[in-house]
Amino acid sequence: MSEPDESKSGTVTTKVPARLDQLPWSRWHWMIVIGLGTVWVLDGLEVTIVGNIASRLSEDGSGLSITDAQVTGVAAALYVAGACFGALFFGRLTDLYGRKKLFLITLAVYLAATAMTALSFSAWWFFLFRFLTGFGIGGEYAAINSAIDELIPSKYRGRVDLIINGSFWLGAVAGSLLSVVALNTDLFPASVGWRLTFALGVVLGLVILLVRRHVPESPRWMFIHGRAEEADALVADVERQVEAEKGVRLPEPDESITVVQHRSIGFGEIAKTVFRSYPRRAVLGLSLFVGQAFLYNAITFGFGSILVTFFDVSSGVTGYYFAVIAFGNFLGPLLLGRMFDTVGRRPMISGTYILSGLLLFGTAWLFGAGKLSAVTMTACWCVVLFFASAGASSAYLTVSEIFPMETRAMAIAFFYAIGTAAGGISGPLIFAGLTSSGVVGDAVIAFCIGASLMVAAGVVAVFFAVAAEGRSLEQIATPLSAREAADAPAA
Template sequence: MSIPAIDEAPLSGFHRKLTWACAGGPFLDGYLLSIIGVALVGMSNELQLTTGDESLIGAAALVGIFVGGLFFGAVTDKLGREAMYTVDLAVLVGGSLLSVFATETWQFVVLRFVLGMAIGADYPIATSLLAEWVPNRHRGRLLGILTLSWYVGAAAAYVVGYVMAEIGGDGTWRWMLASGAVLSAVILLLRVGTPESPLWLVNKGRTADAQKAIQRALGRTIPIDELLVASAAEQSVEKNQIRDLFEGTYLRRTLFCGLFYMCQITPMFALYTFGPAILDSFGLGEGHTSNLGSALISIVFVLGCLPALRLVDRVGRRPVITWSFALMVVPLVVLGGGSSLPIGVVIVCFCTYALLSGGPTVLEWTYPNELFPTNIRATAGGVATSISRIGAAAGTYLLPISLSRLGIGTTMLIGAGITLVGWLVSVAWAEETKGRTLAETSALPGRSRQGSEADAPQAKFARPTP
């Protein structure tokens, strides 16, 4: 059941503030995962880290995201979005501060794992909260902004790392890690006072609280009878359990969301964590200039997201994701030529890949929030995130090994193969959800959330050819 007062509301200052507050989590994710790639240069020299140590430190956060998404998504569906919304940011502040004082490899691995858990928790918390508050016609774009903020955070990390390294040398790596605590504290303050999702409250039968939340956020008094109808509809729907994500149509949707997400970020996370090392393999590693090169690529990723933000709500989700994946394969295949390629070709290929990746990027959190009902929405988002991080963690761990044993060309071709799998998954399973309410998009084919025969056609998804 949807709430018309939310689905049809005009975009307001509350929606914009909520979007930026929710985007703070992905921003910190991009920042924290990228700043470690810059800091590793100084860390390795001072702490005499081995290649294996670097791989463990680089992959620990991704393993933490897997655990955090898998566990805290379900907790968010049970306890509420608001209850978890600020706790995870507090963990980011504490974990970043403690990283400044770490001296052993195992300490960094543990702290990066904890930071990853907090980030993994934030994905289903923030995205489900935003999805349940924003109007239908703006949902794809606003959820896409959350993903875009990841790249902004990554670019900021490389710029900050470059400036610190140029001013104070590689020995400033501890200050680089400390900068994450400052940013986390700022975003934590921005989130204080955010109201609970009315859709979650209605799902739990708390109609009076939902009425107060809507009044507080949108300045509109919704008749309690309208919310009682919505609550009755939610209560009449069979309550899904976590196991339902792995059965029937929900299994297909779970696999789709997790696999396309994984194929999108496996090459990307490896690129960001070890961006300077990759650019150095192509001959772009003089001094600290590789950090600026990584920042440039991050900015291009942001630019690639901008047209995709408009297209997902105008053209539709399915054509955007299928065409983007298909075209993303091309520059990675060209990069398979290895270190013999002209520098100009390398930069053009990386920038082309970054521009084209905007499609699947802005849909990473849109699809999981649209394809599953309220009582398992955050759980599904967490599971999708966890599936994606299996590949991301493996790719991040194996990338330095692949660079040293297989070479840069073969490594890029492996990335092209992973991207091709993302295209195949999208062609087979991507559904069209543009312009529909969450009640309609999350309904199983042939059955509406209200369960009436008259509404059944609305629950079916169109699947236009790309």
């Protein structure tokens, strides 16, 4: 129970974190996963659709005066830039006003911007609403990952977080197959089909919004922000649901935590905590995000162009190839996710990063030697990204669990924004020319840059990764408010 501690002004002692962590898996947890996790399906749908329709948008009759390079370069960079700004803007609001308010607002922003993208009539309009779509998606990363990690029991947190972030690739599969249908001019005019792909994103988003209304606020956020009684009541209600479903009586945990309740923490305190108190963890977060961002945002944005340019694959069927690659990406977190909770964070994070980087070097060598076809190239990418996707998903898991709770959303936002800006904004702008130049050596350079940064991030993880498996968030990083409570008597 959350009870006021009369010896300290403004403090509360609670067992809410321990009660959440001891819950067995239940229907309530599935509701959390579906309501919050499915948004990555939308992100995957967005990114893949734009990559696959790039060639069609640049053709005569599309209704837009835009080039292939502008779609895969400028528009892609603006989408990622919007995601970076959105993560920082909404990340701060998430820590201030709670997880639930923001994961509803950010989804609404995404829905409105995507609908406007479908109505594009000129390049500038398309660019503007790609930026705003990314703005909403970036906010989702901060709000959703914060809520998921604070609601899911510690023994399941790793696999659930990885699979949820990996569900991006289910959206990529859907986007790839949808683009094949939408780009078929026998079914839809050239100026209509690509618009329908964005319209589908709006429909899916509305369905998710209906489910998400039932997802509660994070009790961990509530008891720190002066709402201890509400947090206690919410957890008690969840416990009753789980006990009725499982037919067992949940024991009262021994662990409790005492915190000083407050409304917000300033940027200065957040920066001091992240970089001065946890410098090794800060380096780890930056390394993981930069590595995965260059591999994915810089290279896979232009995969359709690679198939068309180097293997003479028709733009109307590139979606089939990418659907295969995307499914391989999803299998990585799905099949390897459990090992992040059992084998451990450090060996799995470093292993997936280093192995995927080495495999990408091998793919680059085979491609440069002219030994690959469209099919074998796709097979190589499937193997590389099977491991890379598990590693990339673990980057989000890592930064969401290794910093104090009061800084969680902002830490996710910061590392996502910095890493993604490095690889996701500069990447498409740099590599769009390399992968569409028609020069094999240029594409090999692009692959090797991504591979090098993945391997480097894996080496950093060997030394700096935190053994967070099976541990509560409060054990991994003591909340700042708990430190304040501990220091109160001396003060």
